[in-house]
Amino acid sequence: MHIIDWHCDTILKLWRSEGKAALSENHLSIDLEKLQAGHSLAQFFAVFIDLESHPQPFTAFNAMADLFQQELAQNSGRIALARSVAELKANRDSGYISAFLTIEDGGVLEGQMENLYQAYERGVRLITLTWNYPNEIGYPNHEWTHQNQGLTGFGREVAAEMNRLGMIVDVSHLSDQGFYDVAQLSSRPFVASHSNARSITGHSRNLTDEMIRLLAEKGGITGLNFCHAFLGEDPATSRIEDMVRHIRHIVNAGGIEVMALGTDFDGISSSQLEIEHMGEIDKLVQALEQSGFTSGEIEKICWRNAWRVIQDTMM
Numbered sequence: 318m319h320i321i322d323w324h325c326d327t328i329l330k331l332w333r334s335e336g337k338a339a340l341s342e343n344h345l346s347i348d349l350e351k352l353q354a355g356h357s358l359a360q361f362f363a364v365f366i367d368l369e370s371h372p373q374p375f376t377a378f379n380a381m382a383d384l385f386q387q388e389l390a391q392n393s394g395r396i397a398l399a400r401s402v403a404e405l406k407a408n409r410d411s412g413y414i415s416a417f418l419t420i421e422d423g424g425v426l427e428g429q430m431e432n433l434y435q436a437y438e439r440g441v442r443l444i445t446l447t448w449n450y451p452n453e454i455g456y457p458n459h460e461w462t463h464q465n466q467g468l469t470g471f472g473r474e475v476a477a478e479m480n481r482l483g484m485i486v487d488v489s490h491l492s493d494q495g496f497y498d499v500a501q502l503s504s505r506p507f508v509a510s511h512s513n514a515r516s517i518t519g520h521s522r523n524l525t526d527e528m529i530r531l532l533a534e535k536g537g538i539t540g541l542n543f544c545h546a547f548l549g550e551d552p553a554t555s556r557i558e559d560m561v562r563h564i565r566h567i568v569n570a571g572g573i574e575v576m577a578l579g580t581d582f583d584g585i586s587s588s589q590l591e592i593e594h595m596g597e598i599d600k601l602v603q604a605l606e607q608s609g610f611t612s613g614e615i616e617k618i619c620w621r622n623a624w625r626v627i628q629d630t631m632m
Contacts, residue, residue: 318356318599318620319356319620320357320358320619320620321359321361321619321620321623322540322595323508323538323577323579324421324540324584325362325363325580325581326421326581326583327345328384329363329364329365330345330583340388340389340392341391345587346580346590346594347595349396349414350596353414354595354596355596359620359623360415361443361510363420364381364420364425364441365422366378366421366424366425367422367448368422368448368450369450374422375426375427375429375432378420379439382418385418386398389416396414397411397415397416398417399416400440401631401632402628417442417443419441419442420441420443421445422445422447422452423447423452423454423455424448424450424452426444426475427453433475442483442484443487444475444479444486445487446475446476447495449490451463454468454469455467455492455495456491456492457490457491458490458491458492458493458495458522459521459522464494465493466492466494467495468498472498473498473502476499477502477504480503480504483630483631483632484630485505485506485508486499486507486508487509488509489508489509489522489542490522493525500532505536505629506629507537508537508538508539508540508577509539509540509579510579511541511542512524512539512540512579513542513563513567514563514567514570516570517559518549518559520546522546529571530571533574538574539567539579540579541563541576541578542580542581543555543592545559545585555585557591557600557604558604561605565608573622574622574625576622577623578618582594602619
């Protein structure tokens, strides 16, 4: 089964390793060996910058993007940057895994539209508008106190310009009101790259059924997050049965077209996961088969829905 995964934090782990880990093969949940074993068509690689630790976050982004490009160059026969559905198709036909570059936390733009354009030129095709802190774009859903605060004026400009450029707007981590603001103004499908169902697990990071339905109506997807805190009550393990439970609920709420994968690999400890790395992703496929999903439905969850959104958004 082919796989398109909307979110991982592998670049950050490679950056922190200071050259001791490489994309080709490492101890993390994602490397090229594991991606190939998991039949990856495309992996979205987030550049995550903690705003509290980096007073010049756009400079830090550029440094991490440099590392990402170096890793791609060193593995040019196996993986290649994708910036459009045409490049996704070309990479597939050449036998390469597609790597999409993303930003996790729009605060990296430092409130400057010029930085959005520079990020686009560097190949960024998705931005998660917020992380756990308020920024120039909007407010996070990290705490319930921010849920009624929406996009700022700059945030509305950024979302609209991302639509025009063919960059995907990602509402994972964004406040509830921010979600509704994006839904109201966005002219293209948007995504919640790594979020689950709040009706199943009542975490502020998850989506309500109304949000799931609205996301589906706009042609977007939500990517199943493997983090145990967003999956269930087990404080120690991200269980496959909880993953299937969230998938079933999201599909019931919004239809099969809204469901995708956003593992959050390398943003969470592999010791907490029943699926420890991308090479084991077939465990989820088998669980979905056993729970009654058809092969066509599983294909949509694993890659076809993601492909459709890429096709409908990127220039």
